[in-house]
Amino acid sequence: MTTRSRFVLPLLLLVWTGSVHSSEKQHKGSHKAHESGPPAEVCSRDKKYCVRMIPKPGHPDECTLRVSASGTTVAEFQTMGYLLDVFFSPDNALVAINNRRGNAGDYLWVISLRDGRVIKLPDDVAEDLGRKEAGNIGGDHWSDKSIPEILALCPTCTNDDLRHSFLFSTGWKSSNELNVVEEFEFSKGWIAVKNLCRVTETSLSVAEHEAAKENRPSELVSRAWTWSPFHLE
Incomplete structure (x- = not known):
């Protein structure tokens, strides 16, 4: 083997190995919306x-x-806007959906993939459908009052000072634990409350x-x- 071959072959092997790892990493990525714009459809890995x-x-x-399973519709709802993120639970029993419905607000749906049952x-x-309880998340701070943890960080960050609020998921921790974020914009800046929900x-x-x-x-x-609120037809 020539001196040049001894250098070229390891280099080619390194490039090939890097490509394999890159491909595997992309395959294992979360089912998030495409960076170029909102997707029309997101499916589980299988x-x-x-x-x-x-x-x-x-x-x-x-x-x-x-929401469909093997091509059969299991749940269907009227909504607006577009998909931001779709997270399938590790056991493919539930799906958490971030649906951009306005410039701010509650974007979160949680639906059973087995029977289409709505959990959130x-x-x-929820209010329009007369199912107000389905729009709520249980917890000691979940109310219309200012959150004590926020006031501790920023005493002037009250509900009267609130400019925008958002509620969305960042993915599953386990098959029955979902990461949910409340994000608030006040006149003095942004505060996020990161929740682990059962x-x-x-x-x-x-x-x-x-x-x-x-x-x-x-x-x-x-x-x-920044994304357009309209789908391309």
Whole structure:
């Protein structure tokens, strides 16, 4: 073997190995929306379960949110906007969906993939359907009052000073534990409350939570504000 070959072959092997690891890393990535814009459909890794946003002809911001299993619809709801993120639970029993429905608000749906049962609706959808309890998350701080942990960080950050608020998921910790974030914009900046929620057959409840100041809005909020609110037909 020549001296050049001794250097070239290890280099080629290194490049090939790096490509394999890169491919594996992408395959194991979470089922998030495409960076270039909102997707019309996101499916589980095994392609068995899919979440699809179907725009109404002539009214692209009015949509049907459809959840299917092996091509059969298990749940369907009228909504608006577009998909931001779709997270399938590790056991493929549940799906958490971030549905951008406005410039701020509750974006979170949690739906059973087995039978289409709704565990969590965006709060405005829940109220419109007369199912207000389905828009709530149980927890000692979940109310219309200012959150004590936020006031401890910023005494002037009261509900009267609130500019925007968001509620969304960042993915599953386990098959029955969902990471849920409340993000608030006040006149003096941003505060995020990170919640670990336990998921039962009928509800979400906060098991742990932590509030922290943020220098800027999260990546999800940035996408919600920069992506077009309309689907391409």
